[in-house]
Amino acid sequence: xxxxxxxxxxxxxxxxxxxxxxxxxxxxxxxxxxxxxxxxxxxxxxxxxxxxxxxxxxxxxxxxxxxxxxxxxxxxxxxxxxxxxxxxxxxxxxxxxxxxxxxxxxxxxxxxxxxxxxxxxx
Numbered sequence: 001x002x003x004x005x006x007x008x009x010x011x012x013x014x015x016x017x018x019x020x021x022x023x024x025x026x027x028x029x030x031x032x033x034x035x036x037x038x039x040x041x042x043x044x045x046x047x048x049x050x051x052x053x054x055x056x057x058x059x060x061x062x063x064x065x066x067x068x069x070x071x072x073x074x075x076x077x078x079x080x081x082x083x084x085x086x087x088x089x090x091x092x093x094x095x096x097x098x099x100x101x102x103x104x105x106x107x108x109x110x111x112x113x114x115x116x117x118x119x120x121x122x
Contacts, residue, residue, distance in 0.1 A: 050068055050098075051068070051097050052097075053067045053093065054095070055072055057091055058087050058088050062077050064087065073100060075087075075100065075109050075110070076103050077103065079111065083111050083113070083114050096114060097114070098113060099111070099113040100112065
């Protein structure tokens with residue numbers, strides 16, 4: 001049996017259809033995850049104060065992960081030490097009302113304000 005090249009007209013149409021469907025499915029998954037990543041990285045945090053769920057509590061470096069509307073944000077610092085103290089005692093699962101601003105480094109967000117009224121962990 002020898003290998004020969006076939007033209008597109010001679011190719012199996014089912015194989016071509018399956019390959020296109022697989023390619024479209026991969027592209028849809030990539031597009032959805034890229035959209036969430038772009039939203040989180042493009043400064044699309046909510047305008048003003050919003051309620052965020054604490055995913056990972058603040059560590060010794062002042063970093064924490066929060067979630068808003070299904071999108072996770074990395075908080076890399078705070079506007080002043082008072083804000084850092086208010087965020088330091090928040091456990092995973094609690095909510096905190098705060099305003100995020102893009103970090104000057106371009107990576108993550110800075111907690112600009114923290115407001116009272118967060119919900120306790122369940």
